């Protein structure tokens with residue numbers, strides 16, 4: 335079963351210095367502005383499902399999210415913290431996509447997303463590789479319809495985004511042994527209708543901003 339690896343640590347400087355802002359001291363609830371930047375027009379249904387999935391996964395941490403587009407940022411909204419999510423590739427389930435194509439032989443891993451790390455410090459900037467995430471659709475039951483594909487892509491994107499937000503909000507490059515903060519997950523798990531969640535310890539780390 336192909337495993338996917340979610341965090342690639344890149345020692346690169348954050349290019350969006352205008353938006354970069356260190357997460358503020360924990361408040362209750364922490365309101366985080368999540369600024370999205372899509373390389374190409376995403377599937378609207380999948381994006382909405384992604385947002386709900388992330389919110390549901392972060393709910394136990396008491397973090398509230400405000401979703402915005404980078405192009406709509408005017409820098410005049412008071413948030414406890416800012417995160418920038420760059421979505422690369424095609425973030426939509428619609429359109430022709432071979433579900434019979436071979437990929438991901440046993441033991442292979444694909445990077446689905448990465449978060450910038452500079453000198454050990456996690457920066458609030460993640461990139462999501464939608465073309466890689468979309469491969470999870472091949473793990474749906476044969477004949478899955480458009481709606482199911484849109485749901486599955488949204489849920490998979492949400493789980494990938496929540497994993498990266500864990501790194502940013504908990505301020506850690508560490509992975510957990512179980513739960514959504516594990517370093518790798520199977521494609522089956524990403525689109526599964528079973529709930530994935532953070533462990534209580536990881537949820538607490540997200541709440542307090544320190545693991």
Ligand SMILES: [Zn+2]
Pocket residue numbers: 340341497501509516517
């Ligand atoms: Zn990770």
